[in-house]
Amino acid sequence: MMAEGPDAMPPPWPASLPPMPVVDFSGFGEVETVALSRHQKLVGGFLARNWAQVPHVTHHDEADIDRLEAARKELGSRLGLKLTPIPFLIKAVVAALRAFPTFNASLAPGGEKLVLKRYFHIGVAVDTPNGLVVPVIRDCDRKSLGELAAELADKAERARGRGLPMTEMSGGCFSISSLGAIGGTAFTPIINAPEVAILGVTRAAQKLRLVDGEVVAATVLPLSLSYDHRVINGADAARFTRFVAEALADPAALA
Numbered sequence: 001m002m003a004e005g006p007d008a009m010p011p012p013w014p015a016s017l018p019p020m021p022v023v024d025f026s027g028f029g030e031v032e033t034v035a036l037s038r039h040q041k042l043v044g045g046f047l048a049r050n051w052a053q054v055p056h057v058t059h060h061d062e063a064d065i066d067r068l069e070a071a072r073k074e075l076g077s078r079l080g081l082k083l084t085p086i087p088f089l090i091k092a093v094v095a096a097l098r099a100f101p102t103f104n105a106s107l108a109p110g111g112e113k114l115v116l117k118r119y120f121h122i123g124v125a126v127d128t129p130n131g132l133v134v135p136v137i138r139d140c141d142r143k144s145l146g147e148l149a150a151e152l153a154d155k156a157e158r159a160r161g162r163g164l165p166m167t168e169m170s171g172g173c174f175s176i177s178s179l180g181a182i183g184g185t186a187f188t189p190i191i192n193a194p195e196v197a198i199l200g201v202t203r204a205a206q207k208l209r210l211v212d213g214e215v216v217a218a219t220v221l222p223l224s225l226s227y228d229h230r231v232i233n234g235a236d237a238a239r240f241t242r243f244v245a246e247a248l249a250d251p252a253a254l255a
Helices: 038-053 066-079 086-099 145-160 234-249
Strands: 056-064 105-107 114-116 122-124 126-128 131-133 174-178 197-201 205-211 214-228
Touching (some): 038 131, 056 234, 066 086, 066 234, 086 122, 086 174, 086 197, 086 234, 126 145, 197 234, 214 234
Parallel strands (some): 122 174, 174 197
Antiparallel strands (some): 056 214, 105 114, 197 214, 205 214
């Protein structure tokens, strides 16, 4: 008989779950078997671990970015570079991390203490031929929008080429994953443990808003924040995401 009471421990996960089924798919039709790349196997293991061991919740919100789009185009033209919304997102996230320090933290081993970080290193997911990698831009609080854009472009180019060393993909406090160049309206990004939150962004779209009794068109950016529910509660996640949305709506304060 299984022991019960405060000292009883459940069987270790995932031993308590039934095994995944093993299926011979060739019995249903023609198939082809291809090997996963080394990168896919490595990243897949990390993602499976993070999804299984971190209780994820995803909060969704929207940011009005009409002024940000105008500022982005003007600054890009002035600097002579292709400026995406990502540097603005980085700056908005840094401001939010200052306002909500629990998001700029990691659980200590054992899960009984929280390590609060006083630095602001932001990881940005980059799509490469071998799959996603997450370069980390360090000290984002000390860099201008132009500096962030240039560094991100450099890291993304090298990641898609010969790759980046692990030293440039470690030490992040918080990650951003953007699918805006592809599409979508929302998704659940998987937390990059030992970080406790990640911001997902999908494609901006025109929506109608009621402002002072008048219907106006606005450019709206969907935001999807996944957070570790052991550390962050839903109300603070909503406040954090709203803070990011309001920061993006006022790009002059992010310069």
